Amino acid sequence: MTYQFTVSPDFSPDYISGWFIFNTWLQRALGQSIHLEMMDDFQQLHQAIEEDRVDLIYANPYDASMLVREKGFTPLVKPRGGSDEAVIAVRADSGIDKVESLPPGTRVATTDDPDVHLMGMIMLEPAGLDQGSVELKQCGSYVLVAKALLQGACEVGIFLDKAFDELSRPIQSQLRPLVRSEIQVIHHSLMAGPRLDSEVEELQRVLLAMDQDPRGRNVLQGLGLVGWEPVEEEEAEFMIDLMETLTYSPG
Protein backbone atom coordinates (compact mmCIF):
# COMPACT_ATOMS: atom_id res chain seq x y z
CA MET A 1 0.00 0.00 0.00
CA THR A 2 0.98 3.64 -0.31
CA TYR A 3 1.16 5.56 2.95
CA GLN A 4 0.06 9.18 3.13
CA PHE A 5 2.52 11.70 4.56
CA THR A 6 1.90 15.36 5.30
CA VAL A 7 3.64 18.26 7.00
CA SER A 8 1.88 20.65 9.34
CA PRO A 9 1.08 23.73 7.22
CA ASP A 10 3.19 25.97 9.48
CA PHE A 11 6.39 24.67 7.88
CA SER A 12 8.66 27.37 6.55
CA PRO A 13 8.26 27.84 2.76
CA ASP A 14 12.07 27.67 2.54
CA TYR A 15 11.86 23.96 3.29
CA ILE A 16 9.15 22.83 0.92
CA SER A 17 11.53 21.10 -1.50
CA GLY A 18 13.41 19.75 1.52
CA TRP A 19 10.32 17.84 2.60
CA PHE A 20 9.92 16.25 -0.82
CA ILE A 21 13.57 15.20 -0.77
CA PHE A 22 13.07 13.83 2.74
CA ASN A 23 10.11 11.80 1.52
CA THR A 24 12.18 10.30 -1.32
CA TRP A 25 14.93 9.46 1.18
CA LEU A 26 12.44 7.90 3.60
CA GLN A 27 10.81 5.70 0.94
CA ARG A 28 14.23 4.31 0.05
CA ALA A 29 15.32 3.81 3.65
CA LEU A 30 12.07 2.08 4.52
CA GLY A 31 11.43 0.27 1.25
CA GLN A 32 7.85 1.50 1.33
CA SER A 33 5.77 3.68 -0.93
CA ILE A 34 4.88 7.01 0.66
CA HIS A 35 2.98 9.88 -0.91
CA LEU A 36 3.68 13.38 0.39
CA GLU A 37 0.84 15.81 0.17
CA MET A 38 1.17 19.36 1.44
CA MET A 39 -1.99 20.91 2.85
CA ASP A 40 -2.91 24.53 2.18
CA ASP A 41 -4.00 25.29 5.71
CA PHE A 42 -4.93 23.79 9.06
CA GLN A 43 -8.55 23.38 8.10
CA GLN A 44 -7.60 21.14 5.19
CA LEU A 45 -5.17 19.25 7.42
CA HIS A 46 -7.76 18.64 10.13
CA GLN A 47 -10.25 17.42 7.57
CA ALA A 48 -7.70 14.92 6.22
CA ILE A 49 -6.89 13.68 9.74
CA GLU A 50 -10.58 13.41 10.57
CA GLU A 51 -11.12 11.26 7.46
CA ASP A 52 -8.09 9.05 8.33
CA ARG A 53 -6.26 10.12 5.20
CA VAL A 54 -2.94 10.71 7.03
CA ASP A 55 -0.46 7.97 8.05
CA LEU A 56 2.63 9.99 8.77
CA ILE A 57 2.79 13.61 9.85
CA TYR A 58 5.27 16.22 10.95
CA ALA A 59 2.86 17.60 13.51
CA ASN A 60 2.42 20.86 15.32
CA PRO A 61 2.25 20.38 19.11
CA TYR A 62 -1.21 21.88 18.97
CA ASP A 63 -2.48 18.86 17.05
CA ALA A 64 -0.60 16.28 19.14
CA SER A 65 -3.45 15.72 21.57
CA MET A 66 -5.97 14.93 18.87
CA LEU A 67 -3.52 12.76 16.94
CA VAL A 68 -2.37 10.69 19.91
CA ARG A 69 -5.50 10.52 22.03
CA GLU A 70 -8.23 10.44 19.41
CA LYS A 71 -6.53 9.03 16.34
CA GLY A 72 -4.06 6.58 17.91
CA PHE A 73 -0.88 8.12 16.47
CA THR A 74 2.53 7.21 17.89
CA PRO A 75 5.14 9.95 18.29
CA LEU A 76 8.38 8.81 16.64
CA VAL A 77 11.00 11.55 16.79
CA LYS A 78 11.47 15.28 17.32
CA PRO A 79 14.08 17.66 15.92
CA ARG A 80 17.27 17.59 18.01
CA GLY A 81 17.69 20.66 20.18
CA GLY A 82 14.64 22.31 18.73
CA SER A 83 11.78 23.33 20.96
CA ASP A 84 9.25 25.84 19.63
CA GLU A 85 9.47 29.22 21.32
CA ALA A 86 7.74 32.53 20.68
CA VAL A 87 8.94 36.13 20.65
CA ILE A 88 6.79 39.21 21.28
CA ALA A 89 8.28 42.19 19.46
CA VAL A 90 7.49 45.84 18.86
CA ARG A 91 8.98 48.47 16.58
CA ALA A 92 12.37 49.60 17.86
CA ASP A 93 11.10 53.19 18.22
CA SER A 94 7.94 52.14 20.08
CA GLY A 95 7.31 53.74 23.46
CA ILE A 96 6.30 50.35 24.87
CA ASP A 97 9.03 48.90 27.06
CA LYS A 98 7.21 45.95 28.60
CA VAL A 99 4.20 43.78 27.87
CA GLU A 100 2.31 45.21 30.85
CA SER A 101 2.22 48.64 29.16
CA LEU A 102 0.14 47.39 26.22
CA PRO A 103 -3.39 48.83 26.35
CA PRO A 104 -6.67 47.08 25.45
CA GLY A 105 -7.34 47.32 21.73
CA THR A 106 -3.66 46.74 20.91
CA ARG A 107 -3.27 45.56 17.32
CA VAL A 108 -1.42 42.23 17.25
CA ALA A 109 0.15 40.79 14.11
CA THR A 110 0.27 37.00 14.21
CA THR A 111 0.22 33.92 11.98
CA ASP A 112 -1.94 30.82 11.84
CA ASP A 113 0.86 28.76 13.51
CA PRO A 114 -1.29 27.54 16.37
CA ASP A 115 1.39 26.81 18.96
CA VAL A 116 3.33 30.02 18.40
CA HIS A 117 0.14 32.07 18.49
CA LEU A 118 -0.87 30.36 21.74
CA MET A 119 2.49 31.00 23.41
CA GLY A 120 2.38 34.59 22.21
CA MET A 121 -1.11 35.17 23.61
CA ILE A 122 -0.02 33.70 26.95
CA MET A 123 2.83 36.20 27.06
CA LEU A 124 0.30 39.01 26.49
CA GLU A 125 -1.85 37.90 29.44
CA PRO A 126 0.10 39.86 32.08
CA ALA A 127 -1.21 42.98 30.29
CA GLY A 128 -4.77 41.72 30.78
CA LEU A 129 -5.01 41.07 27.05
CA ASP A 130 -6.77 38.11 25.45
CA GLN A 131 -8.37 37.26 22.09
CA GLY A 132 -11.34 39.43 22.98
CA SER A 133 -9.42 42.56 23.95
CA VAL A 134 -6.87 42.79 21.14
CA GLU A 135 -7.27 43.33 17.43
CA LEU A 136 -5.69 40.34 15.69
CA LYS A 137 -4.26 40.61 12.20
CA GLN A 138 -3.39 37.22 10.76
CA CYS A 139 -0.40 37.36 8.43
CA GLY A 140 0.73 34.75 5.90
CA SER A 141 4.35 34.66 7.12
CA TYR A 142 6.66 36.06 9.77
CA VAL A 143 8.15 38.49 7.29
CA LEU A 144 4.65 39.88 6.88
CA VAL A 145 4.29 40.10 10.67
CA ALA A 146 7.46 42.20 10.70
CA LYS A 147 6.08 44.31 7.88
CA ALA A 148 2.86 44.95 9.76
CA LEU A 149 4.96 46.37 12.61
CA LEU A 150 7.24 48.45 10.39
CA GLN A 151 4.30 49.92 8.49
CA GLY A 152 2.52 50.76 11.71
CA ALA A 153 -0.45 48.50 10.97
CA CYS A 154 0.11 46.71 14.31
CA GLU A 155 1.83 47.59 17.59
CA VAL A 156 3.05 44.10 18.51
CA GLY A 157 3.93 40.98 16.62
CA ILE A 158 4.05 37.31 17.63
CA PHE A 159 6.96 35.45 16.05
CA LEU A 160 8.40 31.96 16.08
CA ASP A 161 11.82 32.64 17.69
CA LYS A 162 13.75 31.05 14.82
CA ALA A 163 11.80 33.07 12.27
CA PHE A 164 12.49 36.26 14.22
CA ASP A 165 16.20 35.48 14.40
CA GLU A 166 16.28 34.77 10.66
CA LEU A 167 14.77 38.13 9.66
CA SER A 168 17.20 40.21 7.63
CA ARG A 169 19.48 42.56 9.56
CA PRO A 170 17.85 45.76 8.34
CA ILE A 171 14.42 44.48 9.38
CA GLN A 172 15.59 43.11 12.69
CA SER A 173 17.33 46.34 13.58
CA GLN A 174 14.00 48.16 13.34
CA LEU A 175 12.34 45.75 15.77
CA ARG A 176 12.76 45.14 19.50
CA PRO A 177 11.81 41.93 21.34
CA LEU A 178 9.82 42.51 24.54
CA VAL A 179 9.67 38.89 25.72
CA ARG A 180 11.03 35.57 24.57
CA SER A 181 9.43 32.37 25.79
CA GLU A 182 11.60 29.77 27.52
CA ILE A 183 9.18 26.90 27.70
CA GLN A 184 11.51 24.23 26.29
CA VAL A 185 9.07 21.33 26.19
CA ILE A 186 6.84 22.28 23.27
CA HIS A 187 8.07 20.82 20.01
CA HIS A 188 6.99 19.50 16.64
CA SER A 189 7.22 15.76 16.18
CA LEU A 190 7.01 13.18 13.48
CA MET A 191 4.10 10.85 14.21
CA ALA A 192 2.88 7.60 12.70
CA GLY A 193 -0.78 6.65 12.40
CA PRO A 194 -2.30 3.24 13.17
CA ARG A 195 -1.75 1.84 9.64
CA LEU A 196 2.00 2.30 10.22
CA ASP A 197 1.99 0.57 13.62
CA SER A 198 4.02 -2.39 12.32
CA GLU A 199 6.67 -0.01 10.94
CA VAL A 200 7.16 2.13 14.05
CA GLU A 201 10.40 0.50 15.19
CA GLU A 202 11.91 0.51 11.74
CA LEU A 203 10.88 4.14 11.21
CA GLN A 204 12.51 5.18 14.46
CA ARG A 205 15.63 3.22 13.65
CA VAL A 206 16.17 4.80 10.21
CA LEU A 207 15.29 8.30 11.40
CA LEU A 208 17.60 8.22 14.41
CA ALA A 209 20.45 6.95 12.24
CA MET A 210 19.84 9.60 9.60
CA ASP A 211 22.58 11.98 10.73
CA GLN A 212 25.17 9.22 10.60
CA ASP A 213 25.69 9.27 6.87
CA PRO A 214 26.47 12.22 4.61
CA ARG A 215 23.40 11.77 2.44
CA GLY A 216 21.07 11.68 5.41
CA ARG A 217 22.77 14.76 6.86
CA ASN A 218 22.23 16.56 3.58
CA VAL A 219 18.56 15.73 3.60
CA LEU A 220 18.29 16.96 7.19
CA GLN A 221 20.04 20.16 6.26
CA GLY A 222 17.40 20.73 3.60
CA LEU A 223 14.88 20.84 6.47
CA GLY A 224 16.99 23.11 8.64
CA LEU A 225 17.63 20.23 11.05
CA VAL A 226 20.73 18.56 12.47
CA GLY A 227 19.14 15.27 13.46
CA TRP A 228 16.26 13.58 15.23
CA GLU A 229 15.81 12.61 18.86
CA PRO A 230 13.51 9.91 20.15
CA VAL A 231 10.24 10.96 21.81
CA GLU A 232 9.31 8.70 24.71
CA GLU A 233 5.62 7.98 25.05
CA GLU A 234 5.39 9.63 28.48
CA GLU A 235 7.23 12.71 27.20
CA ALA A 236 4.63 13.09 24.47
CA GLU A 237 1.81 12.63 26.98
CA PHE A 238 3.40 15.27 29.20
CA MET A 239 3.57 17.76 26.34
CA ILE A 240 -0.07 17.04 25.50
CA ASP A 241 -1.12 17.67 29.13
CA LEU A 242 0.88 20.87 29.13
CA MET A 243 -0.70 22.06 25.89
CA GLU A 244 -4.12 21.34 27.39
CA THR A 245 -3.38 23.55 30.39
CA LEU A 246 -2.40 26.33 27.98
CA THR A 247 -5.45 26.01 25.75
CA TYR A 248 -7.86 25.69 28.70
CA SER A 249 -10.30 28.50 29.22
CA PRO A 250 -12.94 28.31 31.93
CA GLY A 251 -16.65 28.38 31.26
Place this chain on the structure above:
Amino acid sequence: MIGDMHPGDILGEYHEEVIQLYGLGPRKVLVTEREAPYPDGRLIVSRTDTDGIITHVNRSFVEMSGYTEAELVGAPHSILRHPDMPRAAFKDLWETIEAGKIWQGYVKNLRKDGGFYWVKATVIPNVRNGEIVGYTSVRRKPDRRKVEECIPLYASMKAKEEEEVAQ
Protein backbone atom coordinates in the same frame (compact mmCIF):
# COMPACT_ATOMS: atom_id res chain seq x y z
CA MET B 1 8.73 15.04 55.23
CA ILE B 2 8.53 18.84 55.33
CA GLY B 3 9.69 20.28 58.59
CA ASP B 4 9.40 23.77 59.98
CA MET B 5 11.16 26.60 58.17
CA HIS B 6 14.57 27.71 59.46
CA PRO B 7 15.46 31.31 60.35
CA GLY B 8 18.84 30.78 58.67
CA ASP B 9 17.12 30.37 55.29
CA ILE B 10 15.11 33.58 55.57
CA LEU B 11 16.00 36.80 53.76
CA GLY B 12 15.05 39.91 55.70
CA GLU B 13 12.57 40.52 58.48
CA TYR B 14 9.97 37.84 59.02
CA HIS B 15 7.08 36.83 61.20
CA GLU B 16 6.09 33.36 62.30
CA GLU B 17 2.84 31.54 61.60
CA VAL B 18 1.66 28.00 62.06
CA ILE B 19 -0.36 26.44 59.24
CA GLN B 20 -2.23 23.14 59.39
CA LEU B 21 -1.43 20.87 56.48
CA TYR B 22 -3.88 18.21 55.42
CA GLY B 23 -2.72 14.82 56.69
CA LEU B 24 0.61 16.25 57.86
CA GLY B 25 -0.34 18.40 60.83
CA PRO B 26 1.13 21.76 61.81
CA ARG B 27 4.05 23.48 60.09
CA LYS B 28 5.80 26.57 61.37
CA VAL B 29 6.37 28.94 58.44
CA LEU B 30 8.48 32.10 58.42
CA VAL B 31 7.06 34.79 56.19
CA THR B 32 8.48 38.03 54.78
CA GLU B 33 6.91 40.74 52.65
CA ARG B 34 9.39 40.30 49.79
CA GLU B 35 7.74 39.52 46.50
CA ALA B 36 9.79 37.74 43.84
CA PRO B 37 8.78 38.96 40.37
CA TYR B 38 7.51 36.28 38.00
CA PRO B 39 10.11 35.71 35.25
CA ASP B 40 8.87 36.79 31.81
CA GLY B 41 8.24 34.16 29.18
CA ARG B 42 8.58 31.22 31.56
CA LEU B 43 6.24 28.50 32.67
CA ILE B 44 6.68 27.03 36.13
CA VAL B 45 5.84 23.34 35.89
CA SER B 46 5.50 20.55 38.42
CA ARG B 47 3.92 17.15 38.51
CA THR B 48 2.66 15.14 41.46
CA ASP B 49 1.38 11.66 42.17
CA THR B 50 -2.27 11.23 43.08
CA ASP B 51 -1.52 12.20 46.72
CA GLY B 52 0.06 15.54 45.80
CA ILE B 53 3.65 14.37 46.35
CA ILE B 54 5.97 16.14 43.90
CA THR B 55 7.44 13.82 41.26
CA HIS B 56 8.92 16.32 38.80
CA VAL B 57 9.80 20.02 38.67
CA ASN B 58 11.25 22.14 35.90
CA ARG B 59 14.14 24.58 36.23
CA SER B 60 11.88 27.62 36.60
CA PHE B 61 10.12 25.89 39.49
CA VAL B 62 13.41 25.29 41.28
CA GLU B 63 14.56 28.88 40.73
CA MET B 64 11.31 30.49 41.88
CA SER B 65 10.72 28.29 44.92
CA GLY B 66 14.27 28.63 46.24
CA TYR B 67 14.48 24.91 47.06
CA THR B 68 16.76 22.43 45.34
CA GLU B 69 15.28 19.78 43.09
CA ALA B 70 16.29 17.14 45.66
CA GLU B 71 14.36 18.97 48.39
CA LEU B 72 11.26 19.24 46.19
CA VAL B 73 10.93 15.81 44.62
CA GLY B 74 9.30 13.51 47.17
CA ALA B 75 7.92 16.40 49.23
CA PRO B 76 4.19 17.19 49.46
CA HIS B 77 3.21 20.11 47.25
CA SER B 78 2.03 21.99 50.32
CA ILE B 79 5.73 22.79 50.88
CA LEU B 80 4.81 26.00 49.00
CA ARG B 81 1.62 26.68 50.95
CA HIS B 82 1.48 30.34 51.96
CA PRO B 83 -0.47 31.22 55.12
CA ASP B 84 -2.37 33.96 53.20
CA MET B 85 -4.05 31.36 50.98
CA PRO B 86 -7.53 30.28 52.08
CA ARG B 87 -8.17 26.56 52.56
CA ALA B 88 -11.21 26.76 50.32
CA ALA B 89 -9.03 27.43 47.27
CA PHE B 90 -7.18 24.13 47.69
CA LYS B 91 -10.33 22.25 48.61
CA ASP B 92 -11.81 23.44 45.31
CA LEU B 93 -8.60 22.49 43.50
CA TRP B 94 -8.59 18.93 44.84
CA GLU B 95 -12.33 18.37 44.30
CA THR B 96 -11.98 19.58 40.71
CA ILE B 97 -8.95 17.53 39.70
CA GLU B 98 -10.08 14.38 41.51
CA ALA B 99 -13.25 14.61 39.43
CA GLY B 100 -11.00 14.50 36.35
CA LYS B 101 -11.43 18.17 35.50
CA ILE B 102 -9.06 21.10 35.00
CA TRP B 103 -8.64 23.70 37.78
CA GLN B 104 -7.45 27.22 37.19
CA GLY B 105 -6.80 29.94 39.75
CA TYR B 106 -4.44 32.50 41.22
CA VAL B 107 -2.09 31.25 43.92
CA LYS B 108 0.29 32.98 46.30
CA ASN B 109 3.24 30.70 46.92
CA LEU B 110 5.78 30.68 49.74
CA ARG B 111 9.48 30.54 48.95
CA LYS B 112 12.13 28.81 51.00
CA ASP B 113 13.55 32.27 51.84
CA GLY B 114 10.22 33.41 53.29
CA GLY B 115 9.31 35.56 50.27
CA PHE B 116 6.36 34.95 47.99
CA TYR B 117 5.32 34.94 44.32
CA TRP B 118 1.94 35.05 42.63
CA VAL B 119 1.06 32.74 39.75
CA LYS B 120 -1.85 31.89 37.52
CA ALA B 121 -1.99 28.12 37.86
CA THR B 122 -3.71 25.50 35.74
CA VAL B 123 -3.80 21.98 37.14
CA ILE B 124 -4.72 19.01 34.96
CA PRO B 125 -5.20 15.34 35.82
CA ASN B 126 -2.82 13.05 33.95
CA VAL B 127 -5.06 10.39 32.49
CA ARG B 128 -3.31 7.27 31.15
CA ASN B 129 -5.34 4.30 29.92
CA GLY B 130 -8.45 5.85 31.39
CA GLU B 131 -6.99 6.28 34.89
CA ILE B 132 -5.72 9.33 36.76
CA VAL B 133 -2.07 8.57 37.49
CA GLY B 134 -1.00 12.02 38.73
CA TYR B 135 -1.41 15.74 38.20
CA THR B 136 0.46 18.46 36.33
CA SER B 137 0.42 22.13 37.28
CA VAL B 138 1.51 24.78 34.80
CA ARG B 139 1.89 28.34 36.10
CA ARG B 140 2.26 31.51 34.11
CA LYS B 141 2.72 35.17 34.80
CA PRO B 142 -0.56 36.61 36.10
CA ASP B 143 -2.25 39.86 35.18
CA ARG B 144 -1.42 42.13 38.13
CA ARG B 145 -4.99 43.44 38.27
CA LYS B 146 -6.30 39.90 38.83
CA VAL B 147 -3.82 39.48 41.68
CA GLU B 148 -4.97 42.76 43.23
CA GLU B 149 -8.53 41.41 43.15
CA CYS B 150 -7.47 38.16 44.82
CA ILE B 151 -5.65 39.82 47.74
CA PRO B 152 -8.77 41.19 49.53
CA LEU B 153 -10.89 38.22 48.40
CA TYR B 154 -8.49 35.65 49.86
CA ALA B 155 -8.06 37.72 53.03
CA SER B 156 -11.81 37.76 53.64
CA MET B 157 -12.12 34.04 52.84
CA LYS B 158 -9.35 33.34 55.33
CA ALA B 159 -10.90 35.52 58.01
CA LYS B 160 -14.16 33.63 57.63
CA GLU B 161 -12.38 30.29 57.85
CA GLU B 162 -10.63 31.37 61.05
CA GLU B 163 -13.92 32.49 62.55
CA GLU B 164 -15.42 29.09 61.82
CA VAL B 165 -12.49 27.35 63.49
CA ALA B 166 -12.79 29.61 66.54
CA GLN B 167 -16.48 28.80 67.02
